[in-house]
Amino acid sequence: GDLADGVTRGVEGFAASVSETFMEPVIRLGVTGLSRAGKTVFITSLVANLMDRGRMPQLRAAASGAISSAYLQPQPHNTVPRFDYETHLAAIIGPDPHWPDSTRAVSELRLSLKVRQGGLGGLLGAVTGPRTVHLDIVDYPGEWLLDLALLEKGYAAWSRETLERIDQRPGAQGFRDALAMADPAAKLDEPVAQALAAAFTAHLQAARAAGFSDCTPGRFLLPGEMAGSPVLTFAPLPAPSGATPRGSLWREMERRFEAYKAEVVKPFFREHFSRIDRQVVLVDALGAIHAGPRAVEDLRRAMTEILGAFRPGRNAWLTSLLLGKRVERILFAATKADHLHHTQHPRLTAIMQALMRDARRRADFAGAETAAMAIAALRATVEETREQGGESYECVRGRLLENGREAALYPGELPEDPAALLDPARDGAEHWLDAEYDVMRFAPARLTLRPGDGPPHIRLDKAAEFLIGDRLG
Ligand code: GDP
Numbered sequence: 001g002d003l004a005d006g007v008t009r010g011v012e013g014f015a016a017s018v019s020e021t022f023m024e025p026v027i028r029l030g031v032t033g034l035s036r037a038g039k040t041v042f043i044t045s046l047v048a049n050l051m052d053r054g055r056m057p058q059l060r061a062a063a064s065g066a067i068s069s070a071y072l073q074p075q076p077h078n079t080v081p082r083f084d085y086e087t088h089l090a091a092i093i094g095p096d097p098h099w100p101d102s103t104r105a106v107s108e109l110r111l112s113l114k115v116r117q118g119g120l121g122g123l124l125g126a127v128t129g130p131r132t133v134h135l136d137i138v139d140y141p142g143e144w145l146l147d148l149a150l151l152e153k154g155y156a157a158w159s160r161e162t163l164e165r166i167d168q169r170p171g172a173q174g175f176r177d178a179l180a181m182a183d184p185a186a187k188l189d190e191p192v193a194q195a196l197a198a199a200f201t202a203h204l205q206a207a208r209a210a211g212f213s214d215c216t217p218g219r220f221l222l223p224g225e226m227a228g229s230p231v232l233t234f235a236p237l238p239a240p241s242g243a244t245p246r247g248s249l250w251r252e253m254e255r256r257f258e259a260y261k262a263e264v265v266k267p268f269f270r271e272h273f274s275r276i277d278r279q280v281v282l283v284d285a286l287g288a289i290h291a292g293p294r295a296v297e298d299l300r301r302a303m304t305e306i307l308g309a310f311r312p313g314r315n316a317w318l319t320s321l322l323l324g325k326r327v328e329r330i331l332f333a334a335t336k337a338d339h340l341h342h343t344q345h346p347r348l349t350a351i352m353q354a355l356m357r358d359a360r361r362r363a364d365f366a367g368a369e370t371a372a373m374a375i376a377a378l379r380a381t382v383e384e385t386r387e388q389g390g391e392s393y394e395c396v397r398g399r400l401l402e403n404g405r406e407a408a409l410y411p412g413e414l415p416e417d418p419a420a421l422l423d424p425a426r427d428g429a430e431h432w433l434d435a436e437y438d439v440m441r442f443a444p445a446r447l448t449l450r451p452g453d454g455p456p457h458i459r460l461d462k463a464a465e466f467l468i469g470d471r472l473g
Pocket of ligand 1: 042339
């Protein structure tokens, strides 16, 4: 109305919060996770299931009928790419179902929900009628969140730590070779800088593919339109013993590292991260467990880093940016639980809870409400028990991506005690999910929705209840 318009012309940011508080409430839900964790599938399925609410029994406002309608609207931020919901949904539910293209950068989508007040016992409902709650979903790569740790480091410290880390990870030989050819004190030669950055990027990609989580700087894996620019053309160097003259490789790399922090990392936190109210962090825990103890250890550390980003006061720059605003709820969700028979789900949940407890402890965290669970945003399998050699195996059956054939596969076991995964000393001692997990690449199932098939997701409704349920009452 007039009031809002007048205020908007005055102070834009303030107007936004006024209209959010007194008029139509807005929930800004951040969805993150490392690449391939399942962000795109999660958002697409969440939106589809909120629009057609028949299969969300654990979201109370959906089950009770309090949400009377849900529809997409133009998002408030004009310069942020829109999450391409329609294309992603068409991929999943089309005649030849396939997985949508993954998240490469930040995007947004506004879903508006008409909510009947009083549906959950509110007092004002009868008087004021239905109100609109806007759910602004912000999709962004988890790699960008991990970059927060870079802000606290200078180039020398970052180089030292990164070079130490490289020794425990695969795919570093090419980078070591490039380093051996480079002299940090020599005058900058752009092709040398480019070769170093390219070899370093290749190493990060190999480490990521091998299941390692912290592969910062985040934009090296997902460069978007910054590919090839100087802010992405740097690499860690061994500290030179002598002086580093101006114009040397070391000095220039240091300058670019600082530019990356100032011109890439900070704007992301300022423009996107600082506005989030609720956050879901999606985790491909099964992939890390399958990759082995070192990948699990790395995942644990990445979860601690991520939780640390949400801890008030952790980073002085971020604290001054947030001005006391904080994320209210954080959910860590292990995705793709449909790779496991439901008899294994309690173990996966226990593992996520143990990882999260540990991350909370290490991040010295006292902030948002947190939860951990195991979900599948889009169930691609049904369950089946296979008899073989007198033993019975709890399998999941689905259509394989590579040949379109149906197969019932047994992923192997998860440990009953999460500590069996978390103890890095056990490297090589025990392997989990070591049966057919490796070949479990299922295509999205054709949605048949026969009675008894159950919902086409696993606990997506429970995740939604934790994240936004309280704001829909
Ligand atoms: P993003 O990089 O975080 O956006 O990840 P995506 O959402 O694109 O998911 C990456 C891949 O994980 C997909 O292409 C699927 O192969 C798989 N995936 C994601 N969610 C599910 C799920 O709920 N069930 C199964 N079976 N696979 C999933």
